[in-house]
Each structure stands twice: as structure tokens, then as C-alpha cells.
Amino acid sequence: MLPRYEFWGINQHFRLWSHMRWSNAVENLLIFTILFVGICILIGIILSILLDQKIRAEGFLRTVYLYPMALSFIVTGTAWKWILNPTMGIQKLFRDWGFTDFTFDWLVNREMSIYTIVIAAVWQSSGFVMALFLAGLRSIDDEIIKAAKIDGAGLYSIYITIILPMLRPVFMSSIVILLHISIKSYDLVIALTAGGPGTSSDMPALFMTQMAFHRSEIGLASASAVMMFLTVLAIVVPYLYSELRRQDAGR
Amino acid sequence: MPAADPQQMEAVERSSARKRTFFRWLLFLLLGLFAIYYLAPMYVMIVTSLKTMEEIRQGNLMTLPNEIMFDSWKTAWSGRGYAAGDVFLRPFFWNSIKMVVPAVFISTFLGALNGYALTKWRFKGDNLIFLMFLFGCFIPYQAILLPMARTLGILGIANSITGLVVVHTVYGLSFTTMFFRNYYISIPDEMIKAARIDGAGFFKIFFKVLLPISAPIIVVTVIWQFTGIWNDFLFGSSFSFGEAAPIQVALNNMVLTSTSVKEYNVDMAAAFIAGIPTLLVYVFAGKYFIRGLTAGSVKG
Numbered sequence: 275m276l277p278r279y280e281f282w283g284i285n286q287h288f289r290l291w292s293h294m295r296w297s298n299a300v301e302n303l304l305i306f307t308i309l310f311v312g313i314c315i316l317i318g319i320i321l322s323i324l325l326d327q328k329i330r331a332e333g334f335l336r337t338v339y340l341y342p343m344a345l346s347f348i349v350t351g352t353a354w355k356w357i358l359n360p361t362m363g364i365q366k367l368f369r370d371w372g373f374t375d376f377t378f379d380w381l382v383n384r385e386m387s388i389y390t391i392v393i394a395a396v397w398q399s400s401g402f403v404m405a406l407f408l409a410g411l412r413s414i415d416d417e418i419i420k421a422a423k424i425d426g427a428g429l430y431s432i433y434i435t436i437i438l439p440m441l442r443p444v445f446m447s448s449i450v451i452l453l454h455i456s457i458k459s460y461d462l463v464i465a466l467t468a469g470g471p472g473t474s475s476d477m478p479a480l481f482m483t484q485m486a487f488h489r490s491e492i493g494l495a496s497a498s499a500v501m502m503f504l505t506v507l508a509i510v511v512p513y514l515y516s517e518l519r520r521q522d523a524g525r
Numbered sequence: 526m527p528a529a530d531p532q533q534m535e536a537v538e539r540s541s542a543r544k545r546t547f548f549r550w551l552l553f554l555l556l557g558l559f560a561i562y563y564l565a566p567m568y569v570m571i572v573t574s575l576k577t578m579e580e581i582r583q584g585n586l587m588t589l590p591n592e593i594m595f596d597s598w599k600t601a602w603s604g605r606g607y608a609a610g611d612v613f614l615r616p617f618f619w620n621s622i623k624m625v626v627p628a629v630f631i632s633t634f635l636g637a638l639n640g641y642a643l644t645k646w647r648f649k650g651d652n653l654i655f656l657m658f659l660f661g662c663f664i665p666y667q668a669i670l671l672p673m674a675r676t677l678g679i680l681g682i683a684n685s686i687t688g689l690v691v692v693h694t695v696y697g698l699s700f701t702t703m704f705f706r707n708y709y710i711s712i713p714d715e716m717i718k719a720a721r722i723d724g725a726g727f728f729k730i731f732f733k734v735l736l737p738i739s740a741p742i743i744v745v746t747v748i749w750q751f752t753g754i755w756n757d758f759l760f761g762s763s764f765s766f767g768e769a770a771p772i773q774v775a776l777n778n779m780v781l782t783s784t785s786v787k788e789y790n791v792d793m794a795a796a797f798i799a800g801i802p803t804l805l806v807y808v809f810a811g812k813y814f815i816r817g818l819t820a821g822s823v824k825g
Contacts, residue, residue: 278787317559321556321559324552324555325556325557327552329553329556335560336815337808337811338563338564339559339562340802340807340811340815341559341563341807343562343807344752344801344803344804344805344806344807344814345553345800346755346756346757346799347756347758347799348756348758348777348796348799349756349776349799349800350797352777352780352795352796353566353567353569353570353775353795353796356569356570356573356792357566357569357586358792362581362582362585362789362806364586366585366586367586367587369759371778397566402818405815405818406818408700409569409819420602420794435743447610453667454663457665458665458667460667460758461759464758464762465758465780478667479667482667482670483667483670483762487672487763492671496671498667499665499667499668499670499671500668502665502667502668502767503665503667505665506665506668511660512658515658518656
């Protein structure tokens with residue numbers, strides 16, 4: 275089968291956006307991204323602040339929180355697929371512990387399958403956000419905190435009103451990195467749900483490879499790849515621009 | 526300020542000390558809970574891989590095996606010995622090694638050269654080129670799958686380990702260049718100028734002056750590249766089939782191939798085997814791993 279190289283205008287893009295599976299994939303990506311980015315940042319901030327309280331076992335705990343980052347998404351997905359197994363996984367564990375009505379079937383539930391990907395992805399990547407925020411916290415001058423304490427501010431309000439606003443660059447880069455991970459997310463979906471049940475946990479990256487390599491829909495595949503590319507462009511270019519400007523200003 | 530009653534002061538101090546111990550405990554409780562959350566999946570993986578299927582069906586995720594059996598590890602690594610349809614990891618593990626070693630070496634070396642040229646042999650438009658490299662770090666690989674598949678086909682290295690080495694080298698260059706560029710930019714130009722006056726050329730300066738002081742960034746880059754390439758699935762699954770596949774692809778195939786009975790213990794053993802190399806690197810060189818992660822995100 276040879277490809278036809280006729281110019282078709284942007285018709286493939288019309289086809290793409292009227293494709294049910296594509297809109298479903300984009301919707302899933304939105305759900306996934308909002309939860310993934312939000313929860314990772316929340317956990318990352320909490321963990322980094324807790325670790326910043328001059329803890330004795332800090333080095334050990336940091337290692338524990340960050341090790342999932344060293345594992346591939348396929349390994350992560352394989353492990354979580356077993357843990358979330360609807361009959362023999364978490365469900366059975368809780369039933370054995372006495373919660374006999376406990377049901378956890380998200381992996382085979384069309385409504386919930388996308389959230390299982392959030393669970394595994396947060397497990398894998400939240401430690402990374404912790405590391406970024408911890409590095410940010412360590413770069414803040416202790417004098418500022420001391421001065422605020424002398425003024426009578428509580429630890430809680432010091433963090434909310436002084437420290438977190440100072441970490442804005444860390445927020446920015448964490449969000450960009452996490453957005454980038456989520457737009458690309460492919461391996462984890464393949465290993466955990468393979469887009470299923472049905473197409474309920476489909477994602478754009480999955481759609482693209484399926485169209486390209488299994489359905490011979492090169493036109494649709496390319497159109498979706500362009501969409502992903504443009505989305506990343508829209509996020510990364512302003513980020514890189516502001517980063518470089520900040521560096522120039524600092525020099 | 527009126528002089529405070531010493532007894533009252535003491536009471537206040539004691540209650541604040543008690544409050545502090547309380548918060549200290551709460552802090553450790555929270556940190557401990559998070560540690561359990563991160564460690565539990567690893568525990569489940571290891572424990573499951575050591576059980577028999579019988580034990581898995583009877584127990585639950587947390588129950589320990591009756592006796593430690595490495596049978597499923599053996600099955601995952603070297604198969605059951607059937608002639609057909611037996612998927613196991615050993616050959617794919619070696620595929621990954623054969624792919625990772627040259628790809629890491631070449632991309633690190635070229636990245637060092639790029640970083641050196643971009644900082645010590647400044648030319649018009651060098652910043653623009655660096656910006657393009659930075660953008661390369663963020664490119665969604667789906668965008669280049671189809672053109673790359675065609676390129677590999679034309680070069681005649683589709684579905685081969687050589688092809689994967691090329692792809693990983695090309696797409697690793699963005700990161701390696703960024704690492705070295707950011708490292709070399711802080712090295713004083715005077716060192717280079719002095720060597721130039723002594724008559725040293727481009728490569729001589731690189732090998733004699735810069736490389737000897739680059740050890741830390743080389744370690745960071747090698748670890749970053751090793752982890753990334755070892756863990757890659759997308760390129761492996763798009764550009765290789767069957768025998769040329771790297772380990773992550775084989776692992777996924779293994780888990781998906783359902784023979785008559787699903788063997789979760791073998792799946793977990795296989796997943797663990799596929800994760801061991803990067804885990805070891807992380808445990809023994811975690812400092813550099815983290816440095817790479819943060820350098821890869823917070824530039825400058």
C-alpha cells in the first residue's frame with residue numbers, strides 16, 4: 275500500500291476533530307492533566323515542607339519518595355495493574371481486613387478507568403515535584419524566615435504568605451514539566467489499561483500511534499501529531515522565553 | 526512590658542514544648558504514611574513475585590509467601606522451556622544493553638562537544654541554536670514518529686538495534702547538549718584563551734582542558750541518558766518488532782500475552798527485573814540522578 279501524496283488542505287484536521295475517538299481522547303487528557311498536575315503539585319509542596327523541618331532521616335525519606343521516578347512507566351503500569359486488579363488486588367485486601375462490602379473495580383469500569391492512570395502517574399511523578407520544591411525551599415534565605423518569626427508570624431502563615439509566593443519559578447517549571455509528561459503519556463496507559471475498557475481511557479498519544487501503526491490512517495495520525503506538537507509549542511515557547519529572560523536579567 | 530511572673534512563664538514554655546513534641550510526632554506520622562504509600566507497590570511486587578499462584582489466590586496483596594521461591598524469577602528470565610510462544614526477558618535484556626551502551630556513549634560525547642562549541646567558540650546565532658536544542662527537550666515524540674520511521678527505512682536500519690541507537694542518540698542530544706552547555710558556561714573563558722595562545726586547537730582544548738574537569742556533569746548526563754533510554758517504550762515499540770525489541774517492549778508483551786492462566790508472580794518478577802538496572806543506578810548514584818532531574822527542569 276503506497277501513500278498518496280496529494281495535497282488535501284486541512285481536511286485531515288476536520289476529519290480528526292469530527293472523530294469521536296479523538297474528542298474522547300482529548301477529554302480524557304483534560305481530566306487526567308488537571309488531576310495529575312494538581313495532585314502532584316499538592317503532594318510535592320506538602321512533602322517538601324515537611325522534609326524541610328530539619329528531619330533526621332531526611333536523606334533516606336527523600337530517596338524513598340523519589341525512587342518511583344527511576345522506574346519506567348511500563349514497570350509502574352504493570353505493578354499498578356496488579357495492585358488495582360478488580361478481584362485479587364486492593365479489593366481483596368480490604369475485604370480480608372474486614373470491609374466485606376468494599377468494591378474497587380476502577381480498572382474495568384468505563385467511568386473510572388481514566389482515574390487509575392492518575393493514581394499510578396501521581397505515584398510515579400509526585401516525588402519529583404517534591405525534589406524541585408525542596409531545592410527551591412533550600413535556596414530561600416533563612417534570614418527572611420527568622421525576620422518574619424520575630425515579627426510574630428506563625429509558621430503556617432509564613433509559608434502561605436511569604437515562602438510559597440517566592441517559589442513562583444518552581445511552580446512554573448513543575449507545571450510545565452508535568453504538563454509535558456501528561457501530553458506525552460502513552461507508556462503508562464498502554465501498560466495499565468491499554469486505553470480500555472473499550473476506549474474509555476484513550477489518550478491523544480495512544481490515538482496517534484494506533485492510527486499510525488495499526489489502522490494505517492497516516493493522515494489522521496499526522497493531524498493528531500501536529501495537534502500535540504502545537505499544544506506543547508504553546509506551553510513551552512512562552513516558558514522558555516520567560517526562563518531565558520529571567521536568566522538574562524539575573525546576569 | 527511588665528515583668529512576667531516566672532512561674533507563668535515556665536508554664537507557657539512547658540505547654541509550648543509539649544505542643545512542639547506533638548507537632549514533631551504528627552510530622553513523623555505524616556512522613557511515615559507517605560513513605561508507606563511510595564514503598565507499598567514495591568513491597569507488593571517483590572512479595573507477589575516470590576509466591577506461588579496458589580498462594581496468590583488464597584492470600585492478598587500484603588500476605589507474605591510461605592517460603593521464598595525464585596521460580597517465577599527464573600521463568601521470567603529464561604522461560605519455561607517451550608519451543609513456541611514462550612516469552613521471557615533474557616534476550617531482550619541484552620538487546621537493551623546493546624542499545625543503551627552505544628547510545629549513551631555517543632549522545633554524551635556529542636553533547637559535550639556541542640556544549641563546548643556553544644559556550645567557548647561563540648558564533649553568531651549560537652543562542653538561537655541553543656534555544657532550538659532546548660525546544661528539542663520538549664518535543665512530543667509522537668510528532669516525529671512517522672518521519673523517523675521513514676528515515677530509518679531509507680537508511681535501511683528499521684527494526685534493528687542500530688536504528689534504536691540512532692533515534693536515542695538524536696533525541697538525547699537536546700538534553701546532553703543542555704547539560705554540558707549549562708556546565709561549561711560557568712567555566713572561565715580565560716582557561717580556553719590561555720590554551721589557545723599556547724597554540725592548542727579546538728579538539729586539543731576540549732580533550733586536554735575541558736574534559737578532565739567535566740567529571741560531575743558527565744556522571745549526571747550518563748545517568749540521565751541511561752535511565753531515559755533504558756525506560757523508553759515508545760521508540761522501542763514503534764521502531765522494533767519481535768527479536769530486536771528492547772526490554773520494556775518485551776515486558777509489556779509478556780504481561781499482555783495471556784496464556785491459559787494469568788501468572789501474576791511471573792509478571793511481577795519480570796517487572797522487577799526490568800526495573801533493577803535503573804533502581805541500582807538510583808540507589809548508588811541518587812545524588813547525580815536528582816541533580817540531573819533538577820538541572821533538566823530549572824535551567825541556569
